[in-house]
Amino acid sequence: MKSLFAAIILFCFTSSSLFSQTHSNFYQSIVDGVKYDSILKSLQKIESLGVKSPGTAALVNAKTWLVNKYSNYGYSNIQIDSFNYNGDMLYNVIVNKTGTLYPNTYVIVCGHYDSKSGWGGGSPGANDNGSGVSIILEIARLLKNVNTEYSIKFINFTAEETGYTGSSNYINAAVLPQTMDIRLVFNIDEVGGVAGEVNNIIKCESDQTSPSTNNAASADFTDTLMTLTGLYSTLGTTNTNAYGSDYMPFQDADYVITGYFENNQSPVVHSSNDDLSNLDTSYVFDIAKAATGATLYFAKAYTNNTIIEGEDSNLMINVFPNPVEKQIFINSSIALSKIEVYNTEGKITFESSLNNQFRSKIDFSTFSNGIYHYKLSDNSGKVLKTGTLVKSGN
Ligand SMILES: [Zn+2]
The missing domain is CATH 2.60.40.3080 (Immunoglobulin-like)
Incomplete structure (x- = not known):
């Protein structure tokens, strides 16, 4: 009751932005294409590559595997942002999809592909962050031939585990010099849940740190993310503060962020036990559906043959x-x-x-x-x- 009342009040007195967050059959038809098998295969591959920390062959192999995946999906605009870190070459993988109406405004969908070295020989990173990477691959596969008004960058950052090294480098090398126009950074990191537990809630993370100028917009997008999660998956949501992942350097630069993080927090991430047996693949599958619906909405997807009235709040x-x-x-x-x-x-x-x-x-x-x-x-x-x-x- 409470939330319905609030929604009515907002609709009457402010904008129609809430109105457009209704379920779209067109978006649902794309969300229905999320394949459990694709997710599982990606997770298995990421685990099998081994510990992907700076200086390892596994990290380079993971980069090569990602580039091949995206090009097999039909993407040709794949950019490798390479840089030297303590004597090792590191690579961010950036896949560009051009928007029809706002080609120079980007929705960034990102998740790191490196994993933690150290404890017990290091982590194969099935959950942290094979889960996020497998979801982003699936979204990219499904959206390849879908028109979006905004451009999308699917980014797999390297070296998150060494302190957002990859994303920080990208911001300094590309985002700030270009004064890149970013509508939203949607980060997906560690969404595997815990095997044997009931994993049915996802944390939707909003920016609650300094600078505060971008916090209200982050809260709005995160609210929307929570609504969309309910529309395109069976998951419940909870709003938490964003911290400890690649969206932080973006928020530091005053960009607007949101993100997904598991609610049942894995006790094995960053260890050699971060493998498939300790996460919940059905949970990753559900989050992939929610994330696909959210990306379609954030980038304003449409088809040439589809009536967009009702999906675009600006159209009457x-x-x-x-x-x-x-x-x-x-x-x-x-x-x-x-x-x-x-x-x-x-x-x-x-x-x-x-x-x-x-x-x-x-x-x-x-x-x-x-x-x-x-x-x-x-x-x-x-x-x-x-x-x-x-x-x-x-
Ligand atoms: Zn992570």
């Missing part, structure tokens, strides 16, 4: 009056380029350019009485609205 189109006797009026928040009118058999009976206008008027007086369907599209051919009109008065 009114067609009236209905029933219509003489003419219809079309008011739109986005310039429209074309109307097509169909009869009930799906045959096109009328087609007209709308000249990229926000307001149009169409004469219906010569149409015979009956039911008509219409389609409104923009100048890229994207259908923004369909509907039904009743013609009367003849």
Whole structure:
């Protein structure tokens, strides 16, 4: 009750941003493509590579394996950010997907692929952070051919375990020099849970540290992440503060962050026991679904053939009056380029350019009485609205 009441109040008095966080069938159809087998195979591979700390062949092999995976998914814009760290070459793997509307504004989906050296010979890193890496691979696979308004960078950072070395290097080498426009950093680190326990809650992490100028936006996105997690998975959520992972250097540079972290915290991470037998693969699978739904939403995904009204809070189109006797009026928040009118058999009976206008008027007086369907599209051919009109008065 409490939360419903709050939602109604917000909807009435502020923006429509909450309204757009409704379940999307289109997003669900992509989320349904998350494969348990893909996740499992990635986890097995990451574990089998061994301890991936700076200076190891395993870390280099992991980089090569990642690049091959992304290129097998069809990505060609894969960038390797290499740098020297204590005499060893280290590599961040950055996969670029260009947005259609905001090509220079990025949603970064990231998770480190190195693992901890040290205790008991070091960690194979199945949970920390094979879990995050396997999820990011799966999101990248599923989104390859999906249009997004914002650009996405899928990033696997190296050397998180030595103190965010990879992400810090990337910020200094690329983000700050380019004054990169980043909509959101969505970090996924250690989301394997604990084998034998009930793992059904995920921590959604918001920025609660200095500088505070970016904290409110982080809280908003994290709120949204919690809602989306509920829409696209069966997981419960809890809001916690972000700390101890690659989003921290971004927040230090005043960027907006959010993240996932396991609620049941593994007692074996950073040790040689961080293997598949000690995590919950079904939990990783569920988080992959939630993370896919969230990425689709954050990057504003759409298809050319899909009606985006209802998925884009900035889009409003009114067609009236209905029933219509003489003419219809079309008011739109986005310039429209074309109307097509169909009869009930799906045959096109009328087609007209709308000249990229926000307001149009169409004469219906010569149409015979009956039911008509219409389609409104923009100048890229994207259908923004369909509907039904009743013609009367003849
Ligand atoms: Zn980690």
